[in-house]
Amino acid sequence: MRAELIEESLALAAERCADLTPLVYARLFAQQPQLEPLFCMDGNGQVRGEMLSQVIRAILDFVGERQYAATLIQSEAMNHAGYDVSPEVFGTFFGVVADTLREVLGEDWTAPIDEAWRGLLIELDYYVTHTNQFETARASGL
Template sequence: MSAALIESSLEQAAQRCDDLTPLVYERLFRQQPDMEPLFCMDANGQVRGEMLSQVIRAILDFIGERQYAATLIQSEAMNHAGYDVPPHVFGTFFGVVADTLREVLGADWTAEIDAAWRELLVELDYYVTHTNQFETAKAAAR
């Protein structure tokens, strides 16, 4: 996976769109309509904005130094299950972010960027679906 391509796509989107939050959540709620009621108390969108910000920071760490992202993703997948968000639905959020970036970048979304995001999504999904941190730590040590 090319971290530079992922970073570049995020930077380009930030230059073109003041706030990705409404676009990301509109897409999420179209794809996962059962998730919208969970945000009924988020009238001003601050929770959504903070969640998206946290996801972007986690992605940047994941493609970089990997100081915390894998553990955060595993923990949040388990935490969200407590909010009736199953792991397979939780994991779709990363793809929703990628799809939103693709839409914002338009013709500047290249095949190389697409391949980098597809590879990243596969890697992220591993941590969404494997929440046992002891086992993933053993696997990473091999």
């Protein structure tokens, strides 16, 4: 059920907004202004767009088959540390995406969609803050 609600929210947002990228990054930079200088070379927004696209694909995999998303999230949390982006700050991006979707959907952001996203964000945060893949695989029974 959660997967369907997450997918529904993303589909509705796609119908209403041709490109979420400017909205997501405006919100991100408002919340985490120290991140904006990291995108100084991204003059046309392609890097931001690709990053958002990768995050959306990872979210869909995470709520679906989980073929790669958990490992990707852990790897990217560690990779971003090389840019002085802590896992806690890295993890805020998922919440920024959810908040942007909530804004775009307006009244169509229902209580069940909100609950689905809240649960997803909690679960994603675990993988962001626990980057040891052997440890999380063992804890999740893989």
